[in-house]
Amino acid sequence: MxxxxxxxxPITMDDFVDADPAQARIGQLLFYDKILSGNRNISCGTCHHHDLAGGDGLSLGIGEGGRGVGPERIAVDIRKRIPRNAPSLWNIGHNSVDVLFHDGRLEVSDQFGNGFDSPAEEWLPSGLDNIVAAQALFPLTAQFEMAGNPGENDIAGATHDRIDAAWPIVSARVRAIPDYANLFIQAFDTVDEPLDITIVEIGNALGAFINSEWRSxxxxxxxxxxxxxxxxxxxxxxxxxxxxxxxxxxxxxxxxxxxxxxxxxxxxxxxxxxxxxxxxxxxxxxxxxxxxxxxxxxxxxxxxxxxxxxxxxxxxxxxxxxxxxxxxxxxxxxxxxxxxxxxxxxxxxxxxxxxxxxxxxxxxxxxxxxxxxxxxxxxxxxxxxxxxxxxxxALTGQTADVRPLGRPTTVPSGLPVD
CATH class of the missing domain: 1.10.760.10 (Cytochrome c-like domain)
Structure with a gap:
């Protein structure tokens, strides 16, 4: 060749999946909110931090049970390092992306009738907007990433029964917070009251944020x-x-x-x-x-x-x-x-x-x-x-360190932001 x-x-904005700004704003808060983790002690942003270009600067991360961010993160009570390097988030909302994770365990597919071939198989709910929205749900169920160990919390226990059993618990946590409930009602046509907030809306909000935030x-x-x-x-x-x-x-x-x-x-x-x-x-x-x-x-x-x-x-x-x-x-x-x-x-x-x-x-x-x-x-x-x-x-974006929303200083749960 x-x-x-x-x-x-050249890449243009038209090459990316659409991301609703109001939904992306919710996703920004959820991305850094530890309410999504089993023990309420880690967020998506802990291992995909803005200060570290959407990563954690580590070969193998310290997930649930750690404290701090990046190379300064310490293990307080962990049973295992995260076995793979935190993957980059840059441009994963590009229309060409149809497979994610280092082993490709999430792919766009009609195999299970929900749009994806994933670890959740037929139990992955329908209605997720794109592969990034689907991807965002799986760290929540991973023992050493965000779920925690069996016996420590209800999310970890449910995950070990079946992968999708934890997502309703996560959803209940989120919709119980009035600020989140109001934001979802305003941003989603599918949400008229707090009980309408499901893991699908949460995934779509996270997907909207990741898709729009990490374009470069x-x-x-x-x-x-x-x-x-x-x-x-x-x-x-x-x-x-x-x-x-x-x-x-x-x-x-x-x-x-x-x-x-x-x-x-x-x-x-x-x-x-x-x-x-x-x-x-x-x-x-x-x-x-x-x-x-x-x-x-x-x-x-x-x-x-x-x-x-x-x-x-x-x-x-x-x-x-x-x-x-x-x-x-x-x-x-x-x-x-x-x-x-x-x-x-x-x-x-x-x-x-x-x-x-x-x-x-x-x-x-x-x-x-x-x-x-x-x-x-x-x-x-x-x-x-x-x-x-x-x-x-020369593949580094001139504005890579200037993101549309960035890291929030506070989140609706009131939990500390890494």
Missing amino acids: GVSAAVAD FDSPYDAWLIGTPLPAAAERGRALFFGEARCASCHSGPLFTDQGFHAIGLPGFGPGRTRTFDKLPRDVGRMGETDLLSDAYRFRTPSLRNVALTAPYGHNGAYPTLGAIIAHHSDPAAARAGWIPDMAQLPEVPWLASVDFAIRQDSREMARQDAALDINPVALSVSEISDITAFLH
Whole structure:
């Protein structure tokens, strides 16, 4: 593919799903309101914070049971780290996005009659506006993210009965707060009284906020698309990216992702995304969703929009810098061999230390991960890696740090805002 053929058309506002401003305002409050969590101690914004470009700056997050934000977050009482890096929210409201999560466990689909193939299967309610609205509901049911542990609260208990059993409890919490009830009545045609507020309206409000809040397409690269030259290093990096380095074979299209799944051989560590019948602290990626051996260790291609703002990198945050993750793509075997645990941004949790890197002692598992590689490495010099890094910085929006609504200082529940 030639360089010109790989270049996407400029992004415009018409390329995004609609987001009602009144609903987005409710979503902004809910996004930072800990009322949605089982123990009322964590919000969506804790791990997707405005001060951290919609992320948390950690390789593997500290969810329910932690205190603080980002690299300063501490574990107070947690049983497990969140097994994957907090995914970026930038531009996920783009019309091209039809699959989300690192393993793609949420997809636009008619399979269950509600618009999506999701972990909730036929129990996901109908009426969710788009995939982002659907996605927003699943952290609420995740034990180590927002739900909490069985026996601690009614949401955690209900979730362990069936995934959809917790959502009516969440809805009841929200509609019991008069300020939320009034806002929903004003913003939603489906809500005439507080009892009409369901998890569908909550998901749609969160979706409206995320879809409108994290749009970004005013980078130097976007200016280049309409005729403004890039700085010399970024231009050399652009030529490599779309040319000899073959980065665009996966990072293609307006969002720099093919939305596909690829094994790139990242170093394994962390608690893993364990399955009921597979307790090894490993993450088999897409295979965990499809049960196909051919999908083992494959993960969704991330968008590279604003990627310079969202370190660390990889589905488990294995690499702290853009240069390091590019070098890994250039020579995965050497990068894996040279990777050391200090490269992972993991707040100290002494009672989990024995688990953090345990999988690396399993020689057979390491061999399986070594063998799973979809990319065809292209040797890059130090200067070429530097140029590609410069190009990736040119994908940072000029106004990325100026969001339409931002972080609220207070929320209707009265709970503290991270």
